[in-house]
Amino acid sequence: MKYLLSLFLILTLPLIVYGATESSTATPGQLISQQEMKQILDDYLMEQSMLLPQVDLHFKSMNLPDAYRVPTGRITHQVIPAKPGMIGSRRVTLMTRVNGQIISNQSIRIELEAIAEVAVPTRSIRRGEILDADSFELRFQDITKLKDPIFADDDIIGKQLKRSVRLGEPLQTNQVEFPPVIKRGERVVIQVQSMGLMLSAAGEAKQDGSTGEAIRVMNTNSHKEILCQVVAPGLVKVEL
The missing domain is CATH 2.30.30.760 (SH3 type barrels.)
Structure with a gap:
């Protein structure tokens, strides 16, 4: 009787241990950590910075979601900013694909700072005035809330102001134009x-x-x- 009991334990014990070990360590797929998400966003911002060499782009903050798991396979990521060119975006979408199929869409809230040297009036200027070198100066400012700032002297000198601007208000491309060569009634x-x-x-x-x-x-x-x-x-x- 003792011999049969010992034989039963020997035959069954490995099966019980193996089953418990497999179920406790099984973690299918790959984990996308917060650190990896941050690196993906940092890399994307660096790419955008290369397209805008006159602008210093960096994140002030990012509200990353919890880590998430995706199936095993060829993983690719795509970052889609709320606004083209990233500047002015308050959110980005991190899209994760596995073998070409979309697995995850993560909406991430960000705060971005974009510092650049832009044209700023040295005085209040009225609509219709022709701008010269004394009308403005290039000054470093955060341009995240500007639609189309002016970065160079050549883009402003000799142009006419389409609306009045105040001292210190950054000039934008849609506010200036070349004066008419021909005027009405001429x-x-x-x-x-x-x-x-x-x-x-x-x-x-x-x-x-x-x-x-x-x-x-x-x-x-x-x-x-x-x-x-x-x-x-x-x-x-x-x-x-």
């Missing part, structure tokens, strides 16, 4: 090119226009309005 020469011939007529501009823009012009003789392209001060053309 007498112009209309050139018409047809079949290799160049004809001209007198006209009156019905709109302001910069070089290359299309404006309405009234032919002084026929009193008909036609669409012309601004070529130079006092000169427009129509191609037939």
